[in-house]
Amino acid sequence: MELRDFGKRSGFRIPRVNLGPMRLPADFDEAAALIRKSIDAGMVYIDASRGYEDCELKLARALKDGYREKVILSTKWSPWGMPIEKNDDTSADCVRRRMDEQMKRLDVDYLDFYQIWSINSREQFNQVTRRGGMLDGIRRAMDEGLVGHAGFTTHDEPESLVSYLPEADWCEIILFPYNLLQTRYAPAIAAAHRLGIGTLVMNPVGGGRLAEPSPVLARLAEEIGAASVPDLAVRYIMSNPNVDTILTGVGKAADISDSIASVEAGPFSGEQIRRIQAYLAEVSDGASRLCTGCEYCLPCPAGIHIPEIMACVQDDRHWGFTASARKRYLRQTIRADACTECGVCEEKCTQKLAIREDMAYARRRFGE
Known part of the structure; x- marks a missing residue:
């Protein structure tokens, strides 16, 4: 070399x-x-x-x-x-x-x-x-x-x-x-x-x-x-x-x-x-609207670490890293199936994201 x-x-x-x-x-x-x-x-x-x-x-x-x-x-x-x-x-x-x-x-x-x-x-x-x-x-x-x-x-x-x-x-x-x-x-x-x-x-x-x-x-x-x-x-x-x-x-x-x-x-x-940078920017723009990881949504009354679950959804939905996203999701002690859909997180979310919908997505996509 x-x-x-x-x-x-x-x-x-x-x-x-x-x-x-x-x-x-x-x-x-x-x-x-x-x-x-x-x-x-x-x-x-x-x-x-x-x-x-x-x-x-x-x-x-x-x-x-x-x-x-x-x-x-x-x-x-x-x-x-x-x-x-x-x-x-x-x-x-x-x-x-x-x-x-x-x-x-x-x-x-x-x-x-x-x-x-x-x-x-x-x-x-x-x-x-x-x-x-x-x-x-x-x-x-x-x-x-x-x-x-x-x-x-x-x-x-x-x-x-x-x-x-x-x-x-x-x-x-x-x-x-x-x-x-x-x-x-x-x-x-x-x-x-x-x-x-x-x-x-x-x-x-x-x-x-x-x-x-x-x-x-x-x-x-x-x-x-x-x-x-x-x-x-x-x-x-x-x-x-x-x-x-x-x-x-x-x-x-x-x-x-x-x-x-x-x-x-x-x-x-x-x-x-x-071209690489333009393509990645286009995908990342969609991904960035998912969750910034600011953690203002915490604490969740049900104990869910919401940004971690949202990151799994992001990797699956936007980048196609389904296997690693599922693996990280299943490592969570409290998963999306604990969500009671109370909506407290959405009231605090600075990005005004539909967190309850994404919790449902995670349950369907990554559930055991």
């Missing part, structure tokens, strides 16, 4: 698609073989985490026999992402303890990158960058030759994130959420790119959501000339020049070959991008 600069700060060059080992097979031997297959195919950057179940242990097995030397290895942790002990905090000493444990789990003596996992607010950014905070612990490990580079991952609001990016002169890479149906991080990705920070995208097919059959998106993929909806999703991200690479989850060999094929098919033309 073709390589490009991983931002301007890290000094690395990487391919456009790399390995996110969150969804590896349960069997260790099968997982190790798949990791090696990914590396052999050119996915040289690996983004691990203490929070991805046993992925670090599976990587330890896969990175034997010279494979460690072939990759750029990164892992991450934070006390709010996955506390290991009750007294875990954002101190330098605590992150160093966790880092030492992770290196043992990975069975390595050096990490190319260590990331602070999920900085999701200005407050958390201040906590980790204060004197004696996590950043100092990572810098100490860098001084000792245990870690090469630092970065962080985020789900913070884009506007908040952009406000403190200029202060993150220590940060060499950032992992962002961004996909075909969630593009609001584009300005933050662009801001990071302008600063020379390497930009990675997680869940390019929406954590598998965009691999689910959707007649709505299948029509768009066919019109644009994409091989499939996942191909459409990957190539859409790759058409953003501010994105350096995507991380693809790998559960089977086809996940590797399909992702690489999409990247090598190249970005969409400007005309194709405009």
